[in-house]
Amino acid sequence: MSLRSLLTSGLVCFCAGGLYGWSALIAPVQAAYGVTTAQTGLIFSLAIVSFTVAVILAPRLPVQTSTPRAVACFGLFGAMGVLAAARMPEFGFFLLWFSGGFGAASGGIYIAALGVAASSPAHKIATPAMVAAFGTGGAVFGPLWRVMDAEGYGLDGLLLLAAGLGGCSVLVALTSKPGFPMRSTPRAERVTPARPGQSTQVLAMIWTIFAFGSFGGLMVLGLASKMMDVAGAGVALGSLGLAGIALGNTSGRLSVALLTQHLQPQTCMLMAMGLTLAGLATAAFHLNPVMLCVALILVATGYGVVASTVPVMTRAAFGADDFAKRFSVVFSAWGVAGFLAPWAGGVMFDMRDSFMLPLLCAMGAALVCGWVSVRLPRRATLKGLSDP
Structure with missing residues (x-):
């Protein structure tokens, strides 16, 4: 695992952490769709469900997901979800793409990026750093969205996140080794400490x-x-x-x-x-x-x-x-x-x-x-x- 792949995977994980900045979207969502505060509360609740389900299911896919290429794939899917959510004319579709699409992609990115960190020689440093990168994303994107909303951008502030996810995912794909290996070692034969x-x-x-x-x-x-x-x-x-x-x-x-x-x-x-x-x-x-x-x-x-x-x-x-x-x-x-x-x-x-x-x-x-x-x-x- 190269340092470059680890760092670029960390950038995607940072962008995925934008999910934690969701509360800054309440005002622009209400302005765009005229929904109540209770309805906007569904955004994060459903996103957490999607996130958790993705974290549980991603490692059980028939392909190896603890790789930079997997991080890139989840990242591109997340960018698509965020971009679609920013352009949805109805709240229900926004909920589907942001909470369902981006929420699930964020969970996939998180567990895949942690797998990349855990596989590195310096895993005791890389793993907590990757966790911190995800948390920092929410602390950065939340305030940015509030500032952009005050400037009149509304839900167009999501385009910044979509661009970050897409660009960093392409960077990961370009800097990682080709290939997306299938799982070949049976569970019973894998040795654990x-x-x-x-x-x-x-x-x-x-x-x-x-x-x-x-x-x-x-x-x-x-x-x-x-x-x-x-x-x-x-x-x-x-x-x-x-x-x-x-x-x-x-x-x-x-x-x-x-x-x-x-x-x-x-x-x-x-x-x-x-x-x-x-x-x-x-x-x-x-x-x-x-x-x-x-x-x-x-x-x-x-x-x-x-x-x-x-x-x-x-x-x-x-x-x-x-x-x-x-x-x-x-x-x-x-x-x-x-x-x-x-x-x-x-x-x-x-x-x-x-x-x-x-x-x-x-x-x-x-x-x-x-x-x-x-x-x-x-x-x-x-x-x-x-x-x-």
Whole structure:
């Protein structure tokens, strides 16, 4: 795997992360189609479903998808979906092309690009960097779309994403080796670092770690804006807090590339839970809005570490050959947490008109994540950590 192919795949992954900037599209979508806020809420909900389904199914296609060429193919499909969505005359067709088409393509790009990173010699650096590239895409395209909408571009702002996806995908195709090999090694014959008797147990434990680690972070981060409003943070402080959350999330993801050079994935996960619990405790007993913003940034940083550590942990436990299929199962934990956590947090807030119950629930989830991380067999990841 050449460095050039890895970098160009990262560029496509960055563009695919534009899916996370979806909230900036609410105003132009409402202006274009005259729909309600509830209807625009379907955009991301259905996109996450498409994304998760694609992550699970892509590694099970009859062709090898952990290659730069696969990243390019998914990228071109995503560019087509975004371009079509920008030109649809009705909301239903926009939903089909953006949430269904681009959502699925984004999931395919994500799992294929992670497979490319996991197959590289420097996988302990490349994998978290690829995860960070995807998250950074949302942090960049969201603000860009807001600025473009303010300038009157509306849904034409999507053309920027379509151009980025298309151009980077062509670049990947041109710089990668030709060929799109079929899978030839039977599943039963592929060897993984984990012992056969441990495989199911280890996979279930990593799934649980990802589910509870994500749940604790997402429950609070999904309510971050409202928490700052209730605490009395003004517009300036609230905007600064949201920017800090995005920065904390991204820096947490990137930090794993350095941490895993010296620490086991389980140790990184415990550090993530330490940051999360410190942030949750500070949020629960904050004395002023500034402390709350700092608390939310700590939680976001811990969540970012979780997001990057889990793929590294999966690769270490099962090896490069089986990484994509195994991680596609593990990733469903994020889908469950992403669907349930923000909703459950909102319900708990409405019950007591207080954020204390969601914060306590998030603390419990973080403790479960830390406990399962400690219980994860060390020998399941030692071999991966010693790989070059």
